[in-house]
Amino acid sequence: MKVHHHIRAFEQVLASYDGKLPLHRHLVVYFKQNKQMGSSDRRWASRYIYSYFRLGKALSDLPAIARLAVADFLCNNDLSLITQHVFPTADQHITASITDKIAIVKAQYPNFQLKDVFPFSKELSEGIDQQEFLLSLFTQPDLFIRVKETHLPAIKAKLEEAGVPVKELSDTTLALPNGTKLEQIIDDARLYQVQDFSSQKTGNYFKPKPYEYWWDCCAASGGKSLLIHSLEPKVKLLASDLRETSLGNLQERFQLAGIKDYQKKAIDLLQNNDQILHHYEFDGILLDAPCSGAGTWGRTPEMLYFFEAYKVANYAKLQMAIAENVVKYLKPGKPLIYMTCSVFKEENEDIVTHLLKNFPLKLESKELIGGYHDKADSMFVARLIKEQE
Numbered sequence: 001m002k003v004h005h006h007i008r009a010f011e012q013v014l015a016s017y018d019g020k021l022p023l024h025r026h027l028v029v030y031f032k033q034n035k036q037m038g039s040s041d042r043r044w045a046s047r048y049i050y051s052y053f054r055l056g057k058a059l060s061d062l063p064a065i066a067r068l069a070v071a072d073f074l075c076n077n078d079l080s081l082i083t084q085h086v087f088p089t090a091d092q093h094i095t096a097s098i099t100d101k102i103a104i105v106k107a108q109y110p111n112f113q114l115k116d117v118f119p120f121s122k123e124l125s126e127g128i129d130q131q132e133f134l135l136s137l138f139t140q141p142d143l144f145i146r147v148k149e150t151h152l153p154a155i156k157a158k159l160e161e162a163g164v165p166v167k168e169l170s171d172t173t174l175a176l177p178n179g180t181k182l183e184q185i186i187d188d189a190r191l192y193q194v195q196d197f198s199s200q201k202t203g204n205y206f207k208p209k210p211y212e213y214w215w216d217c218c219a220a221s222g223g224k225s226l227l228i229h230s231l232e233p234k235v236k237l238l239a240s241d242l243r244e245t246s247l248g249n250l251q252e253r254f255q256l257a258g259i260k261d262y263q264k265k266a267i268d269l270l271q272n273n274d275q276i277l278h279h280y281e282f283d284g285i286l287l288d289a290p291c292s293g294a295g296t297w298g299r300t301p302e303m304l305y306f307f308e309a310y311k312v313a314n315y316a317k318l319q320m321a322i323a324e325n326v327v328k329y330l331k332p333g334k335p336l337i338y339m340t341c342s343v344f345k346e347e348n349e350d351i352v353t354h355l356l357k358n359f360p361l362k363l364e365s366k367e368l369i370g371g372y373h374d375k376a377d378s379m380f381v382a383r384l385i386k387e388q389e
């Protein structure tokens with residue numbers, strides 16, 4: 001009987017979701033409205049719905065429950081009641097590797113195509129291992145924290161003491177299982193910043209010098225601003241974003257981090273901002289552009305199902321317009337750091353090509369930081385230097 005209870009719970013949560021809100025936010029509202037669901041029900045419903053969307057558009061012609069059984073088998077190392085009931089051949093292979101599991105699924109469902117999991121015919125950025133990238137979509141990425149080198153041993157010890165399996169990825173980066181309740185383990189929130197590993201690696205391209213004036217022009221709640229500050233605490237910063245609410249979060253994070261020497265402004269970079277910015281000239285600009293986010297869909301797998309490919313071209317237009325509006329405030333000889341968390345060439349290399357063609361910029365270096373080997377997001381970064389006009 002219990003399996004029918006699982007099936008009904010999954011079908012109800014699936015029917016309630018239309019892809020408009022991020023899935024994690026939808027689930028918070030859904031569980032509030034369905035108070036009869038106990039913690040075990042909520043845990044299973046979350047696991048099922050997340051696994052389901054990780055299948056993207058693969059096996060679209062199957063009923064939802066059959067797709068769920070396949071998805072749940074591919075995404076988990078322990079058997080669920082639904083998989084056991086609907087896809088019994090999965091039983092003795094539940095701990096097999098993902099490539100072996102895919103062979104088992106294909107034997108049962110010959111129509112299964114890995115490329116349908118990420119059903120976008122758009123070209124991927126150079127350097128992405130497509131197979132590895134697709135396989136990584138079946139796994140939830142880790143949680144990463146950035147810490148000061150000197151604090152790392154103590155923080156690591158504290159996490160281990162609390163029974164958290166910790167991986168040390170660099171002198172300043174720890175990887176933890178997603179869902180780790182950091183605030184319950186490390187009492188001093190100033191000691192760490194939650195930031196994806198690939199996002200941390202973009203910092204290798206910033207190279208700020210003391211007393212330089214940098215502009216983080218799409219700052220949101222300040223992830224990259226905090227990163228540049230940790231690389232060079234004497235840097236001066238202007239942090240701006242379209243959204244006031246994000247800048248409010250940035251202010252709180254800066255306060256907590258004890259950073260005082262910065263300015264923040266709400267600026268819409270699709271407008272002419274000469275009135276506000278005419279006297280500004282920067283030694284470096286961080287442009288972490290609004291994008292499809294396709295490099296982060298391992299965390300938001302509902303996008304594999306709901307994202308519409310035509311939107312990539314809209315993002316590319318937005319990226320070009322924003323980049324065009326900021327280059328003029330950069331000093332000659334200084335860098336524009338263009339970043340996205342997209343894996344699409346149209347939002348990455350093509351934007352760089354457009355900028356090189358239309359502006360006095362020279363490409364110093366670029367990289368698609370493929371996070372899929374480290375259970376992290378994927379990001380694109382390019383360092384472009386402004387030439388004398």
Ligand SMILES: C[S@@+](CC[C@H](N)C(=O)[O-])C[C@H]1O[C@@H](n2cnc3c(N)ncnc32)[C@H](O)[C@@H]1O
Nearest residue numbers: 218219220223224241242268269270288289290
């Ligand atoms: C990828 S997010 C930035 C993430 C942030 N840099 C970080 O490290 O956490 C892109 C940001 O661009 C902002 N944005 C979108 N359109 C904009 C516009 N027209 N002008 C200024 N900012 C804009 C969004 O509000 C969003 O916060």
